[in-house]
Amino acid sequence: MIKYLGSKRLLVPVLGAMASAAGARTAVDLFSGTTRVAQEFKRRGIHTTASDRATYTGVLAGCYIATDARSTDRAELAEILVDLQGTTPTRGYVTATFCEQARYFQPQNGMRIDAIRQRIEDEYAGTPWYPILLTSLLEAADRVDSTTGIQMAYLKSWARRSGRDLELRMPALLDGPGAVVVGDVMDTVDTLPPADLYYVDPPYNQHRYYANYHVWETLVRWDEPEHYGVACKRVDVRDEDTRSVFNSKRTMPAALADVLTRIRSEVVVVSYNDESWITADAMEQSLREAGHETVAVLGFDSKRYVGASIGIHSPTGEKVGKVSHLRNTELVFVAGPAEKVAAAQAAAGAAISGGHFSLGSAGRTGSTSTTRKKGDAGHVCTL
Numbered sequence: 001m002i003k004y005l006g007s008k009r010l011l012v013p014v015l016g017a018m019a020s021a022a023g024a025r026t027a028v029d030l031f032s033g034t035t036r037v038a039q040e041f042k043r044r045g046i047h048t049t050a051s052d053r054a055t056y057t058g059v060l061a062g063c064y065i066a067t068d069a070r071s072t073d074r075a076e077l078a079e080i081l082v083d084l085q086g087t088t089p090t091r092g093y094v095t096a097t098f099c100e101q102a103r104y105f106q107p108q109n110g111m112r113i114d115a116i117r118q119r120i121e122d123e124y125a126g127t128p129w130y131p132i133l134l135t136s137l138l139e140a141a142d143r144v145d146s147t148t149g150i151q152m153a154y155l156k157s158w159a160r161r162s163g164r165d166l167e168l169r170m171p172a173l174l175d176g177p178g179a180v181v182v183g184d185v186m187d188t189v190d191t192l193p194p195a196d197l198y199y200v201d202p203p204y205n206q207h208r209y210y211a212n213y214h215v216w217e218t219l220v221r222w223d224e225p226e227h228y229g230v231a232c233k234r235v236d237v238r239d240e241d242t243r244s245v246f247n248s249k250r251t252m253p254a255a256l257a258d259v260l261t262r263i264r265s266e267v268v269v270v271s272y273n274d275e276s277w278i279t280a281d282a283m284e285q286s287l288r289e290a291g292h293e294t295v296a297v298l299g300f301d302s303k304r305y306v307g308a309s310i311g312i313h314s315p316t317g318e319k320v321g322k323v324s325h326l327r328n329t330e331l332v333f334v335a336g337p338a339e340k341v342a343a344a345q346a347a348a349g350a351a352i353s354g355g356h357f358s359l360g361s362a363g364r365t366g367s368t369s370t371t372r373k374k375g376d377a378g379h380v381c382t383l
Contacts, residue, residue, distance in 0.1 A: 003147075019197050023340065029051065037199055039174060058182035061182075067131065084120070104151065112166040113141055144162050194265065198269070217234065294336065
């Protein structure tokens, strides 16, 4: 999987256990990103729909969620990947833009990306292989990039991994069917299918994934856009229609409350953290106003985003500020019928105590759970 800001990699086992315990046979991942959580649901036999707005997220979901490994000829796929790997490198948009003007990839790998990407477009567009091959190329490029995991900037000195040769690998496809919906959640939520469980992991702040991962968007669209700035961001990053109401402190709380009322699901799981624009009490209130009988809140200590470890720097690269803290609390809200919420809580506790879950190198440090029914002050216990 590609490096991704806000990835739920460390929470995935807990979220999967909770979905299974709640009896979910169908699920929707509403802000699917790299599809880590959606993959976990699918891996557990849950029919999953992955939804997000960026083109590259749709490709990842097309590979890992919509593709059924049982109907995929792995031998043929392996042959295609070997053939593409042997493509003669050529200098194109990626090399000129992301290797010479910017420094996301070393030129030898940029030329490989250019050549392979063009062949995928010429030979496989419109076929079932297309999202799989694009995913393989995205992941190969990610393994040889020279960034901290976001594409707002690149490293001043080449990352050691960037000197390795680009290598296409077969994505780890999963058995079972699934579905993909690409679009703004404010438009798609009413057209998404009803499901036993909805997982909601909205943006936490003003940082936009479309801008943070503009290289992947360009690589997937293959549209050679005009660009601006040192980071060579797509010019449409500036457009209003690429902005989300979830990236504005002014509009985000009302937008999320609206989405929660429009979701058609008995159980809703929401991930958030204690640095977000919505307090835990406000989130609980929104879930109650959406009609849910019981709301539980689980808290997990975790490392902050990568930028907190790097520090605050000026445009010239000098360190100019001090980061206030390096850890925060990841919150998971579970809302629905009392018995299903209780089952999900118990499963989360079992996943943690059974050693299937960890947060960072320090491990779990103080996970808590609060459960409240309507009209009940609730209680707090330690998992």
